[in-house]
Amino acid sequence: MSQLRATKPGLLVCMAICTSIFLYLRTPTPEEPEEEPAYPAVVDCGFYPDELCSALFEGKGAASQVAQFCKNPHRSEILAHFYAPGNCSRTSQGLRFITRPLSAEEGNFSLAYIVMIQEELATFVQLLRAIYAPQNVYCVHVDEKAPKKFKTAVHTLVNCFENVFISSENEKAASAGFPRLQAEINCMKDLVHAKLQWSYVINLRGQDFPIKTNKEIIRHIRSKWTDKNIAPGVIQTPNAKAQTSQSHPELSPEGHIRVSPHRRFKDEPLHNVTIYSGSAHYILTRKFVEFLLTDVRAKAMLQWAKGMRSPEQHYWVTLSRLRDAPGASPNAGWEGNLRAIKWRHEEGKVHDGCKGHYVQDACVFGPGDLPWIIQSPSLFASKFEPSAEPLVVLCLERWHRLRVLGQAEVPTEPHWHFRQQSHFNMS
Structure with a gap:
């Protein structure tokens, strides 16, 4: 099988452009006026240009100009590895999964992951192999509305790993709102019965990607959060707090609760629970997960959350602030460094602007965002859309894998x- 799978014309064009940009970056001529290069509408790059990725990480502007025209047309080739019954060894090796603990420290510290996916098999594989370690355990929730072909492919892949499984109950439209909350709880029910005795659970979506290694995530937890939950958020002001008693609250870009005056009122939550507002992302202790599944306050709040537009922004942080809850962090705020996200309202303050495009006030990263991403202290970054910007994740996962292997013991x-x-190539 050929190492270069691009069509000959597309390959020649891509090689010419990438060679030109490589020479430009190596031998700049600032005294000459820069001409706007004439790029084709789309360049099919059938190979992985290391020089281009390196230039993107270094923040070279010309590299970003090339990257926006460099598309990878062969992501669907990854599907071919999943339809060979009994060929799991070839699948795990061909897809570059790491199959042994990379250190004693990691082998003795098991994490659990909840991974929420809807479509794009190649994207799921990129995420799973980046976070995969044989000592961890993974619950994959496939949206009930996902295409049948996608579900079949995910099942085929998951069946190759003893520590990866599909959630026993799948929800529809689980990307946000109560279905997302319920889907994660479904996975938690499965995880507490898993054979591997994990210590903490982390939730991810298909638009997330790690920017810290498994070892670095463990050390982050041990640095400040041993036996504690990481659930960023704060108590609301009296006015905003009152608004959470209404159905369908919305979180503004500034982080405040806003509700339409035409929404109906809900009853106050039972047991005098103080409502907090925060992130939908978390790292929770196993004992806290067991508490969520059994405590009467947690069950009551889950019922209370039905009908709210974004209950996941209240449920985890509120219950983790209960002083008698396992792993409680009653005095915590927004700290935790769980996600690197470029919010529109933070442009010019926290970041230098979105180099991709905004969707619902959150940046979908473009190639020009890579330097900011890898400099972030956060464990994960979000949002990525590999179908629109394939080189962003391709470059990031290569950078991440080199970092992982560099720390291997x-x-x-x-x-x-x-x-x-x-690296999707099997030959």
Whole structure:
């Protein structure tokens, strides 16, 4: 099988452009006026240009100009590896999964993940192999509305790993709102019965990607959060707090609750629980998860959350602030460094603007965002859309894998390394 799978004309065009940009970056001529290069509408890059990724991480503007025209047309090739019954060894090796703990520290510290996905198999594989470690356990929630072909492919892949499984109950439209909350609780019910005895659970969506290694995530937890939950958020002002008693609250870009005056009122939550507002992302202790599934206050609040537009922004943080809850963090605020997100209202303050495009006030990262992402202290970054910006995740996962293997304390296997060309290539 050829190492370069692009069509000949597309390959020649892409090689010419990437060679030109490489020479430009190596031998700048500031005294000459820069001409706007004439790029084709789309360039099909059938190989992985290391020079281009390196230039993107270094913040070279010309590299970003090339990247927006460089598309990878072969992401669907990843599907071919999943339809060979009994060929799990070839699947895990061909897809570059790391199959042994990389250190004693990691082997003795098991994490659980809840991964929410809806579509795009290649994107799921990129995320799973980036966070995968054999000592961890993974509950994958596939949206009930996902295409049948996608569900079949995910099941085929998951069946190759003893520590990865599909949630026993799947929800429809689980990207946000109460279905998302219920879907994560469904996974928690499955995880507490898993064979592996994990210590903390982390929730992810298909638009997330790690920017810290498994070892770095463990050390982040141990640095300040041993036996504690990380659930960023704050108590609301009296006015905003009152508004949470109404159905369908919305979180403004400034982080305040706003509700239409035409919405009906809900009853106050039972048991005098003080409502907090915060992030939908978390790292929770196993004992706290068991508490969520059994405590009468947690069950009552879950019922109370029905009908709210974004209950996931209140449920986790509110219950983690209960002083008698396992792993409680009653005095915590927004700290935790869980997600690197570029919010529109923070432009010019926290970040230098979105180099991709905004969707609901959150940046979908473009190639020009890569330097900001890798400099973030956060554990994960969001949002990514590989179908629109394939090079962003391709470059980031290569950077991440090199970082992972660089920290390994055991001999590395050849198939753990990505090739210099397309690492979806099996030959």
